Amino acid sequence: MKKRILVTGGMGFIGSHYIRTLLAEEPEVEVVNADALKYASNPLNVRDVEDHPRYHFRQVDLSRGDDVAELxxxxxxxxxxxxxxxxxxxxxxxxxxxxxxxxxxxxxxxxEEVQKAGSTIRMVQVSTDEVYGSVDEGHTSEDTVLAPGNPYSASKAGADLFCLAYYKTHGVPVVITRCTNNYGPNQHPEKLIPRLILRALKGRTLPLYGDGRQERDWIHVRDHCRGVELVRKKGELGEIYHIGAEKPVANLEIAKRIAAALQQPLFHIQHVRDRPGHDRRYSLDTSKIRRELGWEPVIPLDEGLTDTIRWYQQQTDWYDGFMTDELKERTET
Ligand SMILES: NC(=O)c1ccc[n+]([C@@H]2O[C@H](COP(=O)([O-])OP(=O)(O)OC[C@H]3O[C@@H](n4cnc5c(N)ncnc54)[C@H](O)[C@@H]3O)[C@@H](O)[C@H]2O)c1
Incomplete structure (x- = not known):
């Protein structure tokens, strides 16, 4: 019997890449994609696998207990x-x-459902470097104290802690990954890199929060997915694994590279009022996953960014498909 893997959020950016990798590389695996189809989802993200015999979609809102129990x-x-x-x-x-x-x-x-089923269903919780908050210098390791700086990272930190607590108290077999900022095809147009690319393609200004010197360790989505897959197969239960390139780059530098790639003048880069509580820098120590599971990133930022820009240039229906009026306004004005 084939192994059935429930992938949640598979209509979004990273989940859809992960599903594609899984179906291509694991012939003995079936995928159930459960997604609530919220604003950031795009069914076109899985267009190439939607008829795959080992793929199956269910619309489920995980925040609704009855729906999850039914699933x-x-x-x-x-x-x-x-x-x-x-x-x-x-x-x-x-x-x-x-x-x-x-x-x-x-x-x-x-x-809860895993516990009810006897704690035999192995679960990977996909989390983020943002749970540690801003790191002025050095790297955070997997046991650094959590200090989330915004409600998104606080909610991810809360979820991670629930996972660890269920592992400890109920033996729920869970393992956590925490990754740095992802980029690549299929990312929602409200996120930094797609937004800058789409605006540059239209000759618009490239807005950056504050001085633009916030540093992020960008990693290509396919490198992230390979890390998640290794952790799914070989990660030790109750453990946390960092995934990142360990090559932090300032947002300003990203904007400059996109402007240069699309022949846009540098004066198009505009500094706008900073986001409240904006974390300056994230920086993960990723030696554990490299040492213990043999993972390392293989897509250099320059190469990945060039491919990503080309991908967005080639899209016609993809982003128009889910862009709301609000998003159109934000990318076009
Ligand atoms: N994007 C990054 O840079 C990054 C970095 C590290 C970790 N992560 C984590 O990776 C995961 C995926 O991120 P992404 O960038 O692909 O996000 P995304 O916003 O592109 O996709 C999220 C998907 O989850 C679905 N979803 C949201 N709420 C749901 C609910 N209640 N029930 C069912 N489905 C729901 C949405 O419909 C969407 O399809 C997230 O957990 C995120 O915290 C992201």
């Missing part, structure tokens, strides 16, 4: 890789409740 009652599930989340920091500052509901309550409902 587990109706589907045989052997493992879970949990991507589903509200993921945009700016939105969490405007309104935190959806983050609490999806990210904490949603994770809680999954943990």
């Amino acid at each position: 587990f009652a109706e589907e045989r599930i052997d493992e879970i890789v949990h991507f589903a989340a509200e993921s945009h920091v700016d939105r969490s500052i405007q309104s935190s409740l959806p983050f609490l509901k999806s990210n904490i309550t949603g994770t809680y409902h999954l943990l």
Whole structure:
């Protein structure tokens, strides 16, 4: 019998890449993609696998306990890789409740179902470097104290702690990954890199928060997915694994590279009022996953960024498909 993996949030950016990798590389695996189809989802992200015989979609809102219970009652599930989340920091500052509901309550409902099923379903909780808050210097290790600086990262930290608590008290077999900022095809147009690319393609200004010197350790989504897959297969239960390139770059530098790639003048880069509580720098020590599981990133930023820009240039229906009026306004004006 084939192993059935529940991938949550598979209509979003990273989850859809992960599903594609899984179906391509694991012939003995079936995928159940459970996603609430919220604003950041795009069914076109999985267009190439939607008719795959080992793929199956269910619309489920994880924040609703009854819906999650129904999912587990109706589907045989052997493992879970949990991507589903509200993921945009700016939105969490405007309104935190959806983050609490999806990210904490949603994770809680999954943990409950795993416990009810006898704690035999292995689960990977996909988390973020943002749970440590801003790191002025040096690197954070997997046991650094959590100090989230915005409601998004607080909700991810809360979910991670629920996972660890369920592991300790109920033996729920869970392992956590924490990754740095992802980029690549299929990322929602409200996120920094797609937003800058789409605006540059239209000859618009490239807005950056504050002085633009905030540093992020950008990693290509496919490198992240390879890390998650290794952790799914070989990660030790109850453990946390960092995933990152360990090559932090300032947002200003990213904007300059995009402007140069699309022949836009540097004066198009405009500094706008900073986001409240904006973390200056994240920096993960990723030696554990490299040493213990043999993972390392293989896509250099220059190469990945060039491919990503080309991908957005080639899209016609993809981003128009889910862009709301609000998003259109933000990318076009
Ligand atoms: N994007 C990054 O740079 C990054 C970095 C590290 C970790 N992560 C984590 O990776 C995961 C995926 O991030 P992403 O960038 O692909 O996000 P995304 O916003 O592109 O996709 C999230 C998906 O989750 C779904 N979803 C949201 N709430 C749900 C709910 N209550 N029930 C079911 N589905 C729900 C959405 O519909 C969407 O399809 C998140 O958990 C995020 O915290 C992201």
